[in-house]
Amino acid sequence: MRIEEIELKLLPLRERLRNHELYEKLNSLSDIKIFMANHVYAVWDFMSLLKGLQRHLTCTNLPWKPVKNANTARFINEIVLEEESDRNEEGIYKSHFEMYLDAMDEVDADTAKVKNFLEYVTAMENVLKGIESSELNKAVKGFLKFTFEVIKTNEPHKIAAAFTFGREELIPDMFLKIIEQAGEEEYPKLGYYLKRHIELDGEDHGPLSLKMINELCGTDERKWEEVAECSEKALEQRIALWDYIALEIKHSSKVLA
Numbered sequence: 001m002r003i004e005e006i007e008l009k010l011l012p013l014r015e016r017l018r019n020h021e022l023y024e025k026l027n028s029l030s031d032i033k034i035f036m037a038n039h040v041y042a043v044w045d046f047m048s049l050l051k052g053l054q055r056h057l058t059c060t061n062l063p064w065k066p067v068k069n070a071n072t073a074r075f076i077n078e079i080v081l082e083e084e085s086d087r088n089e090e091g092i093y094k095s096h097f098e099m100y101l102d103a104m105d106e107v108d109a110d111t112a113k114v115k116n117f118l119e120y121v122t123a124m125e126n127v128l129k130g131i132e133s134s135e136l137n138k139a140v141k142g143f144l145k146f147t148f149e150v151i152k153t154n155e156p157h158k159i160a161a162a163f164t165f166g167r168e169e170l171i172p173d174m175f176l177k178i179i180e181q182a183g184e185e186e187y188p189k190l191g192y193y194l195k196r197h198i199e200l201d202g203e204d205h206g207p208l209s210l211k212m213i214n215e216l217c218g219t220d221e222r223k224w225e226e227v228a229e230c231s232e233k234a235l236e237q238r239i240a241l242w243d244y245i246a247l248e249i250k251h252s253s254k255v256l257a
Helices: 003-018 029-057 070-085 096-106 112-122 127-133 138-152 156-168 171-182 188-217 221-256
Strands: none
Touching: 003 188, 003 221, 029 070, 029 096, 029 112, 029 138, 029 156, 029 188, 029 221, 070 096, 070 188, 096 188, 112 127, 127 138, 138 156, 138 221, 156 188, 156 221, 188 221
16 A cells, blocks of 8 residues: 555545535634634644654754654654744744634634643643543534544554545645635634645645655554554544544524524
């Protein structure tokens, strides 16, 4: 199994995401608020996937020693640089997560819940237990639990699968639909965030992440199979999250009506 075969296998799930009813429901400011209040957790846990890869594919220990593949290490370090300390629309250095919180504030979406969750879960010794005992909805919990269970395997090819096929490679398609519905002129911070991700993920990160998968799997068929399985589960978790958000928007619309 190779990249082309995995992409073909994932095509039905990717099509479900591309054509998800959620995108058609993002028609008002209240819809955007609901979306962001749930999606922000995916923005947050992406950094843990990235840091998991950095831990395995670059040297973060002392004493330092050269890594096996400097190309992959550079790729990961470049993404860390951009995700952890990019320039926002005003030229100020911020993480993409913080930029997303700023965009939430711009549209008056609730950021208190995610901030409280971060304080709670980072104070816990066990992240998975913290997620499970939190007050988050079932869909967000399932999404986060899958991420940290993958990271806990300590197997770089599985982490890279969730990172590549569940996130980076999918984001340009996903965000293009959202920005069309949101109207970037009304929400400049959100518009900048989305356009920045489309620029980085579509032009640079996506193609390089596929090379990373190739390098991590090589000729090991077991790894290729595990990448395919992990990628499917990552997309299924994304669909489950999208299903929940679409349902919440639907219920909110009925209440407002």
